[in-house]
């Protein structure tokens with residue numbers, strides 16, 4: 001996939017020797033990686049090799065795990081992640097999880113609630129932003145006549161697009177997507193994937209996926225993780241086409257061919 005040339009205000013994410021422990025257990029060996037604006041960086045590798053842990057470190061969700069420790073440096077457009085108040089960091093760096101998790105509220109309030117929390121005043125402005133993001137994930141026409149119904153009445157695929165839109169409504173620059181399609185049926189997964197592809201021009205996207213075909217279709221950069229001494233290790237990263245077609249590491253080659261992992 002070629003890189004976008006569209007202007008974007010999304011920031012670069014630069015990870016320098018980022019490592020994570022949960023209590024005494026090391027989960028991630030030092031990891032250095034750059035995620036660029038307007039691109040999708042896919043994190044792949046077998047279960048338990050620290051992909052979700054790395055995503056969670058970027059917006060400090062790891063802080064919520066008692067005993068967790070994150071070392072190394074995470075820079076957001078050159079500024080230390082630590083210099084941002086956590087609520088501001090999580091507004092800049094939005095996250096979507098594997099299982100859709102709409103609030104048990106109306107479709108409208110799934111947007112108005114976070115907007116109010118972030119001091120967006122005026123119902124008309126909140127409605128305007130809600131419509132914009134629902135359009136950007138192709139959901140507006142499907143829900144415009146039922147905004148006051150529960151978001152839980154939507155299908156799984158619609159719920160996941162709602163969650164993506166709910167993240168977008170706070171105007172982040174970075175999207176962390178943790179297996180966003182893997183809990184969906186194939187048609188819904190394809191629709192969500194198409195919208196992620198469209199969004200990439202405006203954001204810096206880090207996406208965990210177990211679906212290597214999806215990583216190949218969607219990503220610009222591929223980062224391959226593996227288990228080493230009980231913790232995740234980044235074994236190879238680079239332009240997606242090059243990593244698939246000419247992997248430097250034999251483990252990557254076998255993994256991409258489905259021989260291991």
Ligand SMILES: Nc1ncnc2c1ncn2[C@@H]1O[C@H](COP(=O)(O)OP(=O)(O)OP(=O)(O)O)[C@@H](O)[C@H]1O
Pocket residue numbers: 022027045046047048049050051052053054065230232
């Ligand atoms: N909240 C937690 N508390 C303690 N250990 C954790 C926690 N979350 C993850 N771990 C451990 O950290 C290691 C990496 O897990 P992580 O979920 O990041 O891997 P992953 O590559 O994303 O796996 P998967 O592909 O299955 O989601 C594993 O050994 C896991 O057991």
